[in-house]
Amino acid sequence: MSLTEGSAIDMLRLEAQVHSAVSSVDDPEYPGISIVDLGLLETIHVEPDGSTVIGLIPTFSGCPALAIIADDVIAAVQEVADVSTCTVDWLSSPAWHADRISHEARSCLERKFTVAVQIGQRSTTCPLCASKTVEQSMFGPSRCRSVHTCTGCGETVEVLRG
Amino acid sequence: MSRSWSSIDDFEAFLNNGGIVESDDSMPDEYRLAVFRFIELHANSEQMGGLTERDWIPRTPGLRHKMAVIAKTQDEFGHAHLLYMVAADMRIKTRREMVEDLYAGKSRFHNVFHYRAKTWGHQVAIAFLVDAAALASQQAVFKNCSYGPYRRILKRIISEEGFHMRLGEDRMMRIAQGTEMQREMFQQAIDDWWWPALQLFGPDSKPNDMLLRWHIKSERNEVLRDRWVQKFVPMLQSYGFTIPDPGLRFDDDEDRWVAGPIDWAPLKKTFANVGPDSARRISEASAHWEESAWVRQALAANKTVNELVQA
Numbered sequence: 001m002s003l004t005e006g007s008a009i010d011m012l013r014l015e016a017q018v019h020s021a022v023s024s025v026d027d028p029e030y031p032g033i034s035i036v037d038l039g040l041l042e043t044i045h046v047e048p049d050g051s052t053v054i055g056l057i058p059t060f061s062g063c064p065a066l067a068i069i070a071d072d073v074i075a076a077v078q079e080v081a082d083v084s085t086c087t088v089d090w091l092s093s094p095a096w097h098a099d100r101i102s103h104e105a106r107s108c109l110e111r112k113f114t115v116a117v118q119i120g121q122r123s124t125t126c127p128l129c130a131s132k133t134v135e136q137s138m139f140g141p142s143r144c145r146s147v148h149t150c151t152g153c154g155e156t157v158e159v160l161r162g
Numbered sequence: 163m164s165r166s167w168s169s170i171d172d173f174e175a176f177l178n179n180g181g182i183v184e185s186d187d188s189m190p191d192e193y194r195l196a197v198f199r200f201i202e203l204h205a206n207s208e209q210m211g212g213l214t215e216r217d218w219i220p221r222t223p224g225l226r227h228k229m230a231v232i233a234k235t236q237d238e239f240g241h242a243h244l245l246y247m248v249a250a251d252m253r254i255k256t257r258r259e260m261v262e263d264l265y266a267g268k269s270r271f272h273n274v275f276h277y278r279a280k281t282w283g284h285q286v287a288i289a290f291l292v293d294a295a296a297l298a299s300q301q302a303v304f305k306n307c308s309y310g311p312y313r314r315i316l317k318r319i320i321s322e323e324g325f326h327m328r329l330g331e332d333r334m335m336r337i338a339q340g341t342e343m344q345r346e347m348f349q350q351a352i353d354d355w356w357w358p359a360l361q362l363f364g365p366d367s368k369p370n371d372m373l374l375r376w377h378i379k380s381e382r383n384e385v386l387r388d389r390w391v392q393k394f395v396p397m398l399q400s401y402g403f404t405i406p407d408p409g410l411r412f413d414d415d416e417d418r419w420v421a422g423p424i425d426w427a428p429l430k431k432t433f434a435n436v437g438p439d440s441a442r443r444i445s446e447a448s449a450h451w452e453e454s455a456w457v458r459q460a461l462a463a464n465k466t467v468n469e470l471v472q473a
Contacts, residue, residue: 064230064233065325113317113318115318139236140244141239
């Protein structure tokens with residue numbers, strides 16, 4: 001099927017296919033959690049000739065995973081039948097924020113990775129026992145995470161924060 | 163809720179049924195000590211690994227690799243931090259005692275951090291060969307680890323180390339497709355790092371290895387080592403590099419690579435902190451610790467002020 005004469009419905013269908021291709025890309029550090037669920041996807045532009053531009057926002061600008069995420073997105077989107085080319089733009093605005101993380105991804109982070117999500121300055125609870133956690137260090141293994149301990153069970157909890 | 167066991171047999175039956183031990187359980191002392199030592203060794207190795215990576219931030223070529231090295235440095239220190247917290251919860255040593263023992267040369271860390279990373283080629287070989295060996299060991303622990311807090315931290319560490327592996331593969335592909343000089347540099351790095359990486363798995367596991375018995379490790383050292391050999395020998399050869407093992411051969415009947423005899427003397431030296439680069443590594447780490455004393459003082463003072471304000 002050629003989209004040079006593409007109808008609005010065909011374009012919408014194609015955009016939906018591109019969206020689901022982007023959704024199939026997992027965060028390199030959280031296998032099983034989609035970058036879309038983490039709130040990285042901002043825009044999808046598809047032209048009638050099938051050229052596609054995906055606008056993503058990084059959790060922080062120096063993130064070393066950007067090149068790998070972009071490669072994975074391009075590979076997934078180019079699998080879509082009517083896509084001719086795909087490029088990824090890393091957008092400087094809006095800034096990523098932890099409230100962009102979907103409910104499903106939050107519960108997966110808690111269950112699978114024992115990682116809590118902190119929105120703004122709100123308090124966080126332990127993924128294991130739901131007691132309050134206390135911050136021990138502003139930074140954990142990456143700049144978007146801090147390290148807490150649970151006041152209930154004593155678990156060491158990583159907190160993803162926006 | 164704290165649990166206790168009436169005998170070691172009882173405890174082992176619990177472990178054999180897939181039981182997971184938590185930090186507030188009254189676990190047998192021998193188990194507590196074995197798990198603690200294992201986590202402390204892991205934490206020390208992440209800490210020394212972070213210092214190695216940090217040294218390479220200014221020397222790393224190109225922005226793409228530099229960003230990755232900066233992030234990897236933070237990853238390693240972050241992992242060390244989490245692991246020290248989990249180890250400290252076992253109430254054998256405090257975090258400070260562990261760090262001070264490490265910098266005084268009283269504790270152990272993995273053999274690969276007793277060698278010096280001299281060239282970018284070495285850094286690529288480390289990211290490619292050593293990180294893969296470390297990841298394979300950690301995956302084998304995670305698979306069946308009976309100590310809950312460590313298992314949960316490992317879950318995240320493994321995901322992140324898997325990401326380092328991809329960066330290592332990216333670096334390897336670039337250098338392998340590079341100029342003749344780059345390829346020579348990488349061949350030299352393979353020659354220098356092949357054996358330390360292979361020895362990271364340790365000598366064959368003893369029949370009565372308590373780490374296996376108590377479900378801290380899930381696979382024998384020689385099994386993990388062999389799997390690593392089966393993966394990396396053909397991969398490096400396919401890029402036209404050679405393996406510095408004169409005894410290496412392909413067994414047609416068994417359809418697998420068989421490594422030559424392994425000289426364990428270099429590994430034993432690293433256990434005693436007298437490897438080729440041990441003294442320099444430990445004294446540099448110790449100097450960093452002393453130079454950053456003012457940060458710890460400032461943080462402690464800030465904490466005191468906050469407590470006074472709140473009181």
